[in-house]
Amino acid sequence: MTLIRQFIGEVLRARRAAAGLTLRDVSSRAQVSLGYISEVERGQKEASSELLSSLATALDVPLSELLGDVSDMLKVHEADLMVNLEHEKVSLPAA
Amino acid sequence: MTLIRQFIGEVLRARRAAAGLTLRDVSSRAQVSLGYISEVERGQKEASSELLSSLATALDVPLSELLGDVSDMLKVHEADLMVNLEHEKVSLPAA
Numbered sequence: 001m002t003l004i005r006q007f008i009g010e011v012l013r014a015r016r017a018a019a020g021l022t023l024r025d026v027s028s029r030a031q032v033s034l035g036y037i038s039e040v041e042r043g044q045k046e047a048s049s050e051l052l053s054s055l056a057t058a059l060d061v062p063l064s065e066l067l068g069d070v071s072d073m074l075k076v077h078e079a080d081l082m083v084n085l086e087h088e089k090v091s092l093p094a095a
Numbered sequence: 096m097t098l099i100r101q102f103i104g105e106v107l108r109a110r111r112a113a114a115g116l117t118l119r120d121v122s123s124r125a126q127v128s129l130g131y132i133s134e135v136e137r138g139q140k141e142a143s144s145e146l147l148s149s150l151a152t153a154l155d156v157p158l159s160e161l162l163g164d165v166s167d168m169l170k171v172h173e174a175d176l177m178v179n180l181e182h183e184k185v186s187l188p189a190a
Binding site: 003004005006046048049050052053062063064065067068070071072074075077078 | 098099100101141143144145147148157158159160162163165166167169170172173
């Protein structure tokens with residue numbers, strides 16, 4: 001199962017790269033430990049609402065855009081799952 | 096500061112109401128305690144990625160849609176904040 005925190009991590013990392021910021025930059029701007037941000041980016045830790053808010057400010061991105069990115073990634077993922085499900089149905093022997 | 100967990104709570108409650116489900120229904124479908132879901136709906140507890148996934152399944156709504164709702168609500172909220180900020184600027188005495 002792919003979890004939302006993994007998509008949130010990917011979005012945060014992509015937005016940080018797009019802004020040309022290092023983990024150290026974001027850590028210093030958001031006043032959050034570098035290790036914690038790194039774990040969140042790798043989808044290993046849940047980001048609290050407060051942390052997401054601080055990271056959005058540090059990245060200069062509205063929270064609505066971060067969540068919009070996550071929603072878009074989930075939509076693509078859900079569509080892929082549906083396609084795989086259809087393929088599985090097709091390859092099952094007829095009852 | 097309004098936090099994402101409050102918007103997530105509002106979205107979950109609205110989606111549950113739209114589906115005509117009680118807290119008890121969702122609790123039983125998602126195999127999560129009624130008290131925990133109630134706290135999440137009131138924005139008092141963070142929902143883990145696993146819980147959000149279970150609740151989306153229980154509500155029969157794709158996760159991407161739940162997050163899309165939250166992103167939309169945040170966008171309206173951010174726009175309101177900008178308007179308030181502009182009003183404050185206008186009402187400040189000229190320097």
